[in-house]
Amino acid sequence: MPLSWLYGLAMDIRNALFDWRVLPSEAYSIPIINVGNITMGGTGKTPHVEYLIRLLSSRYRVAVLSRGYRRRTRGYLLATTTSAVHEIGDEPWQIKQKFPDIYVAVDVNRRRGITRLMSDDATRDVEVILLDDAFQHRYVKAGQNILLIDYRRLISDDCLLPAGNLRERASSSQRATMAIVTKCPPHIPAISYRAVMLSLSLRPYQQLFFSTFTYGTLRQLWGEGELELSDLRNDDIHVLLLTGIGNPWQMEQDVRCFAQHVKMLTFPDHHYYTHGDAELIWRALAALPKPRVVITTEKDAARLRQLRCLDEEVRQAVYVLPVKVDFMREEREKFDETILDYVWKNKRNGGMAQ
Numbered sequence: 001m002p003l004s005w006l007y008g009l010a011m012d013i014r015n016a017l018f019d020w021r022v023l024p025s026e027a028y029s030i031p032i033i034n035v036g037n038i039t040m041g042g043t044g045k046t047p048h049v050e051y052l053i054r055l056l057s058s059r060y061r062v063a064v065l066s067r068g069y070r071r072r073t074r075g076y077l078l079a080t081t082t083s084a085v086h087e088i089g090d091e092p093w094q095i096k097q098k099f100p101d102i103y104v105a106v107d108v109n110r111r112r113g114i115t116r117l118m119s120d121d122a123t124r125d126v127e128v129i130l131l132d133d134a135f136q137h138r139y140v141k142a143g144q145n146i147l148l149i150d151y152r153r154l155i156s157d158d159c160l161l162p163a164g165n166l167r168e169r170a171s172s173s174q175r176a177t178m179a180i181v182t183k184c185p186p187h188i189p190a191i192s193y194r195a196v197m198l199s200l201s202l203r204p205y206q207q208l209f210f211s212t213f214t215y216g217t218l219r220q221l222w223g224e225g226e227l228e229l230s231d232l233r234n235d236d237i238h239v240l241l242l243t244g245i246g247n248p249w250q251m252e253q254d255v256r257c258f259a260q261h262v263k264m265l266t267f268p269d270h271h272y273y274t275h276g277d278a279e280l281i282w283r284a285l286a287a288l289p290k291p292r293v294v295i296t297t298e299k300d301a302a303r304l305r306q307l308r309c310l311d312e313e314v315r316q317a318v319y320v321l322p323v324k325v326d327f328m329r330e331e332r333e334k335f336d337e338t339i340l341d342y343v344w345k346n347k348r349n350g351g352m353a354q
Contacts, residue, residue: 036135068106
């Protein structure tokens with residue numbers, strides 16, 4: 001806790017310098033939508049960014065700008081479909097593979113990245129930029145600042161690092177234009193909605209939404225095979241759940257709704273798999289009775305593809321579980337309209353932006 005107090009003091013001073021305009025916060029003549037959090041660990045940023053891509057890419061030229069966490073390159077880099085995971089990071093790689101027609105760039109300096117996207121010949125026709133995990137990057141003033149909050153780890157119940165999981169105080173949520181409570185159970189009683197709303201203490205200008213994950217068909221990572229989650233209800237199937245993400249426990253609970261026999265093998269978030277990991281995965285799978293499958297995330301699949309030394313039996317057993325976001329309380333249309341209205345009013349060279 002003493003370290004948390006010191007950390008909190010440092011964050012308070014930093015935020016005050018931005019509030020007093022001692023440190024600059026730059027706005028741009030293009031719609032900027034930031035998706036981020038103030039909690040360490042996964043809150044579902046990538047699925048929500050992908051939701052925004054699906055919403056906007058049919059209407060506008062979309063770019064995603066990420067810092068490319070744990071990539072082995074530096075500076076600004078525009079991704080292509082042939083970019084390697086270690087060059088741009090696992091999340092940007094996943095997004096570029098799923099949405100090859102949009103721009104995906106990485107740069108730890110978001111202002112430089114935005115300037116390059118807007119000015120470079122290859123990307124200057126961009127019409128809207130999505131910032132991935134930039135809530136703490138206050139040098140950029142986003143028009144829509146979306147704060148993601150895990151339903152099972154509310155920021156009102158947490159404390160600052162290192163005693164807790166908060167990157168900054170819960171009161172920093174006031175900078176958000178909207179908050180989304182993510183990873184909600186499919187059915188929440190009305191009283192629970194009310195309790196969450198009261199605990200977050202949002203301001204009148206802030207919109208609040210609730211979202212949940214929906215899962216698609218399991219697809220074989222090295223092959224053409226497919227499985228439905230309902231197929232896992234077979235009592236004989238044993239599942240090895242392989243994850244290297246920030247918060248794998250939600251996925252474990254969801255998979256256990258379908259499979260009776262689930263064993264977890266977890267690695268740190270953004271973990272790059274090694275030859276030793278390949279041996280560990282093989283041993284974990286071999287310890288399970290047949291029939292058996294390995295289920296992993298889309299983000300892990302990006303890094304597993306680079307692992308050439310995996311045993312052939314393991315390769316044939318690995319299936320990827322795709323995740324999508326769905327909004328609850330019939331508020332999907334309201335969310336979509338809010339985003340589309342903001343982009344339309346603030347598009348570059350538009351009358352409202354002028």
